[in-house]
Each structure stands twice: as C-alpha cells, then as structure tokens.
Amino acid sequence: MKKVAFYTLGCKLNFSETSTLARLMEQHGYERVEFNQQPDIFIINTCSVTDNADKKCRKIVREAQKINPDGYVAILGCYAQLKPKEISEIPGVDVVLGAAEKFRLHELMPTFVKVPAGQPAQVFNSPIEEAIDYHAAYSLNDRTRTFLKVQDGCDYPCAYCTIPLARGKSRSDTVANVVRAAHEIAGRGRATGAVKEIVLTGVNIGDFGSVNGEKEATFFDLVQALDEVEGIERFRISSIEPNLLTDEIIAFVAQSKRFVPHFHIPLQSGSNKILALMRRRYKRELYIDRVQKIKELMPNACIGVDVIVGHPGETDAEFKETYQFLNELPVSYLHVFTYSERPNTTALTIKPTVPGNIRADRSKMLHILSDKKRRAFYDSQVGQDATVLFEEDIADGQMQGFTENYVRVIAQYDPLLINEMLPVRLTAVNADGLMEVTEPELILEKH
Template sequence: MKKVAFYTLGCKLNYSESSSIARMFEQKGYSKVEFNESPDIFIINTCSVTENADKKCRKIVREAQKINPDGYVAIIGCYAQLKPKEISEIPGVDAVLGAAEKFRLADLIGTFKKTPSGQPAQVLASHIDNAVDYHTSYSLNDRTRTFLKVQDGCDYPCSYCTIPLARGKSRSDTIGNIVKAAYEIAARNVKEIVLTGVNIGDFGLQNGERKETFLDLVKALDEVEGIERFRISSIEPNLLTDEIIEFVAQSRRFAPHFHIPLQSGSNKVLGLMKRRYKRELYAERVAKIKSLMPDCCIGVDVIVGHAGETQEYFEESYKFLNELDISYLHVFTYSERENTAALAIRPIVPKATRSDRSKMLHILSEKKKRHFYEQQINKKGTVLFEDEVDNGQMLGFTENYIRVAVKYDPLLINETKEVLYSSLNENGFMEVQEVEEVLLHV
C-alpha cells in the first residue's frame, strides 16, 4: 500500500480541496499519512495570493526530498495553474497539475514513478477556460470544524487579483449536493461547518446560468439537523443583501459572524481596484448588521500599498476603518502580479511605505479586537471547544468568533458550553465561567 501525504498552503478553500483529494486516494487503496512519515507521494497544494508563493513551494519541495529522496512530488493549486513551467523546473518536482486536472490526479499520474534525474517534470495544466467542472469538497481534518466548498472561480476582474486566471469562471454546486454533504459531515460528529469558496455570494451559477441563490442555500442549510452552527467565511459587500443579513439574524444555526472584504476605505482606490461598490455601501452593510445583531463579529479584509494609494488616500482609508463598528482586520500588503491591470497604475507605493502602513493597520486591528471583546464582558455565549492547547489551556470559539481559553479538560473537546464572559487574559483570549457554575453561586 503506497503512502500519500499532503501539504496545503493558502486559504480554507485549498484545505477543503486537499482533504477531498486525499479521500479519493484512500478510496483507491492509498494510505494517507503525515508529511513527515516518509510517504511515497507528496502532494503540495499551492497558493498564489502572496508574493512568497515561489519561495514557499520550493522550501516544501526541499523538505519533501529530505524526508524521502525517492518520494514522488506533485504540485497542484493556484500557483500550479498560473506558473506550471516555472514550477516544473524546481529540482525534485515530478508533476504539475492545473485547475482542470487536479481532481483527476490519481488517474492522470497512474504509477507515480519518480522522474529520472535531469528530465523535466510532467506538466498537466491546460488553459483555465477548461476549468468548468465543479467538484464538491470539504475538509475533515478538524473534528470540531469543517470547511465546505460551495462555490469556485470568480467573474470579478479586480485589478490586483489573479484568482480568475487561477480558478476560472464562477460556478457552484447544487443546493441538493451541498445539503447532502452537510449531512455526511454531521454523521462524522462535526459541530460546525464553515462555508467557503472564491466568491460565495455569487453562488448559484451552473453552466453559466443562475439556477439558485446564496440566500436559497442559507435557508436550506439552516434546516440541516446534526450541525450546531454554520459560519459564512467571506462574502462581498455588494452581494451581502438585506435579506441574507435579516435571515442570519433570526436563523437557528447561522453564526452572528460576517467576514466582509473591503480592501480600501478610499473610494478613489476602490475605483482603481475595480471593486463593485463604494465605501458608503460598506458602511450601510455594517450598520444593518449591527442594528439586528449588536454582538455580531465583523471581520474586514484590507489591502495596503495598492498602486495609486497616495498618503492622502491611505489616511482616508484608515480614518474610515477606525470609525467603523468592526471587530478585526485581515491586512494584506499589496504585491505586484503578472497579467493584472494594477501593473499600469501609478504612482507605485514604495515597499517600505507599504510595510509601515501594514503595521499601522495591524495595530488598529488589535485595538478593534480588544474593544469588541471588552464589549462582551458579562454577556453570555456558547463555546465550541477544540483539541488545541495554549499554555495549559484549551481553546474554542463562540458563535460570534470570540476566542475563549479555559483549563484543559479532555471531556470538553468537541463540546459546546454556554459561558459567561468574565475578562481578557494576557494573550488576549477571553476568560469565562460556565453558566451552570455561575447559577450555582447566585
């Protein structure tokens, strides 16, 4: 029995796909092992979002060769689709598979014989227009939380982004298939499902035609028995409708937590980015959420140092973010990408300036997060505990994404408990009391 191991870089979507491809291998008789357990086959699922994609890929390949010099190395993922020839020239790589080929990896490669030294790696990466099929995917690496892919690809030509070139056009699974997958996940005693995709608000496109909507999907999943809560990973502000917000506010299973990409608080920069909204709409979305769910957690994606972001525009963006009632930021430093419209935009922001702006927003994020946590003290929430220990304490997330730390107790793993938020510890985690204990002491 050949052993196969996976290493996944990048987003939740990549993790869901790696896990699904791994199960395909297991169905064919392969044994899935950890990366350091001397597998016969190494599969590296790559990302193209950061400028270090090349360095990370090369490093993982080197590590694979140290672990098993005779191991077969296959590269898949966004970076593999964008630069297959470049990857094929990395010493130790045996095969590179594109977006249309990765789910047929086991069939296409077959025997997984190591490429003789000096010979080029096998490249199986067709044009992105061939990536039209949809493959249901979900992760099962974490007992408490699963990433369920509901949508793939993107039709939005943002000026900084290569994702449409790496994943193709927007396409979705059917609601029926997704509900079926949710029940399969529930049967594994998973308590939380995170819905993921490239542009999940665009859900419903099948063969280029809109058959269903994201609101339809949310309503259907809210009826799934066995899953305690669903979480929406990220949704564009122009696709987050009042109807979706209103449904989540009164739903049985959807968590009061939204992650909404903003990218810039300057309308001028949003225009340069070719985003499909202005900051006024974003502020309206946040206000709508908070009016219905005052304790809702709202996360924000922001890009700093985009071409054309002058100091004035950055300060405008910072001020907008500072005044928004949000909970945390995910800060990305802009890096140039081949075949993107942003390359023609001027002025170019110096890298040192990009770094300084990033630091400012990371500090702002910490302030926002701490303020959000402090607002929750003396309120109640429900924690789903994970098999993760930090300085002798086990960790978990509440429905509104507050990170909680309690004394380690193996009986709590994958269990939900109602708690009373009491204080923040030195690591910024929330200290709590069980509601049952609180009532006993009243």
C-alpha cells in the same frame, strides 16, 4: 500500499479540496500519513494570492526532499495553474497539475514517473478556460470545524487579483447537492463526536447559484435551505462581498436557528478612488450601510475586514482615508494584506507604485489598529453569556475555542471539552488578548 501525505497552503477552500482529494486517494488504495512520516508521495496544494505563497511552496518542496529524498512530489492548486513551467523547474518536483486536472489526481497517478535530477517535471495543465467542471469538496477529520465548498471561480476582474486566472469562471454546486453534503457531514462525524460547525467556503460565495452556466439559485436560497439541516449546530459564512451581502441575508442570519452572527466582508480600501482603481464593485458608502445593518439587527455580531495596503496609486492621503474609515467603523478585526505584484494583472499598469518600505509601514499601522479593534470588541463582550465550541489545539495545559460570534476563548485543558459546544460566561480578556470564561469544571457539572 503506497503512503501519501498532503500539505495545504492558502485558504479554507484549499483545505476543503485537499481533504476531499485525500479521501479519494484512500479510496483508491493509498494510505494517508503525516508529512513527516516518510511518505512515498507528497502532494502540495498551493496558493498564489501573494508572492510569499509562491516562496512557501518552494520551501515545502525542500522539506519533502529532506524527509524522503526518493519521495514523489506533486504540485497542484492556484500556483500550479498560473506558473506550471516555473514549478516544473523546481528541483525535486515530479509533476504539476493545473486547475482542470487536480481532481484527476487519483486517475493520473499511475502514469506519473519519478523525474531524474536536473530534468523538468511532468506537466498536466490545460488553459483556465477548460476549468469549467464543478468539483464538490469538504474537509473532514482535519479540524473541529468542517469547511464545505459551495462555489468556485470568480467573474470579478479586480485589478490586483489572479484568482480568475487560477480558478476560472464562477460556478457552483446545486442547493440540493450542498444540503446533501451537509447531511453527509452530519452523519459521518469524527472520532471525538459529530461535527458541530460547518464553514461555507468558496472564492466568491455570494455569487452562488451558477450551475452549468445558468443561474439556478441564489446564496440566500442556499442559506435558507441549510438552516433546516438537522445535526449541524452552527453554520458560519467564511467571506462575502459587500455588494452581495443583501438585507435579506443579514435579516435571515439575525433570526436564524443555525447561522452565527459573524461576517467577514472584504473592503480592500476605504478610499473610493482606490476602490475604483482596484475595479471593486461598490463604494465605501455601501460598506458603511452593510456594517450598520448588521449592527442594527445583531449588536454583538463580529465583523472581520480584508484590506489591502500599498496598492498602486494609493497616496498617503488615501491610506489615511482608509485608516480613518476603519477606525470609525464598528468592525471587530482586520486581515491586512500587503499588495504584491502579480503577473497578468491590470494593477501592474497603474502608476505610481508604492515603495516597499511604505507598504510595510502602512501594514504595521493597520495591524496595530486591528489589535485595538479586536480588544475593544472582546471588551464589549465581557459579562455576556455565549456558547463555545472547544477545539483540539492544546498548548501549555490550555485549550481554546470560539463563541458563535467568533470570540477566541481560553480554558484549562480538559479532554471532555474537546468538540463540545457549551454555554459559558465571558469573564475577562487576558494579557494575550484571549477571553477567559467560567471554569470548565462548572460547565461540565451543569451538563
């Protein structure tokens, strides 16, 4: 039995697909091992959102060669679709699989051959227009939470983004199939107990519902159906475009049995001029409306924001506009991305470009703002009662978990707490910015 190891770069969607590919390999006679356990085959699932993701791929290939110089290295994922020739020339890489081929990994594996040193890797890469099939996926046994893929691809031509080039057109599973997968996850569970939380993931999940080119349902239809799934205590929406986050979705989550009050809503810029250059499908006024609606119905909801700094055309004045916009919004944290040039994107034609040192300065400013926002949100939650799902990550005798509204909690390690969802009182924010809670021993005594 050959040993295979996986390494995932990038988003929750990649993690869901890696986990599914690993299970397929196991079903076809391969033994899954950790990356450092001398596998015969290394599978690296790549991202290509930024230039840094490409560099990470090269580094992981080098690490694989150190672990097992005779090991077989396969690269798949977004980077593999966008730059197959470039990857094929990386020393140590044996095969490259594009978007239409990655779920055929187990079928193609018997045809793979170890490439002699100095020779380019085998490449299986079709034009992105051929990536039309939808492949269901979910993670299992990798983390306390499960990532459930509900949608793939994107029809939004944002100026800075390569995702449509890497994943193809927007397409989805059916509501029935997603619900069936959620029931399957609830039934399969994990070694430490049943799965308690599912995170819905995709490229543009608000665009859910396109099946075989036809619009068959909406994301709201899916949310309503999943709310009835027994055996899963929490559903979390990973990220949703502001123009697709409707009043009915927000109102439903506010009274839902299982969907938690946590939204991650990409903004990218607080300047309408830059939003237009980015080819985004909304203005800042709509974003304000979405945030206000959430806070009106769920005052304790956590709201995360994606923002890009240094996009071509962004002047100091427009960056300050973004900074002030975010500073005044009642959001909880930021995911800050520094713009990086990506081949075949329209942003490359926009002038002037922003110098790298200015991009770095702007990024630093927003990271500091994010820390302040998170601290203010956490401080507002002190004294509240919440429910925490405790995770397996343990460091220095302590463990962490998340409340329903995404407050990261710290507690003394207790193996009985792992993968348990327990009520706590949020008592104080510590020096590291983590929320302290009532003693776990007291929690366990009551349950």
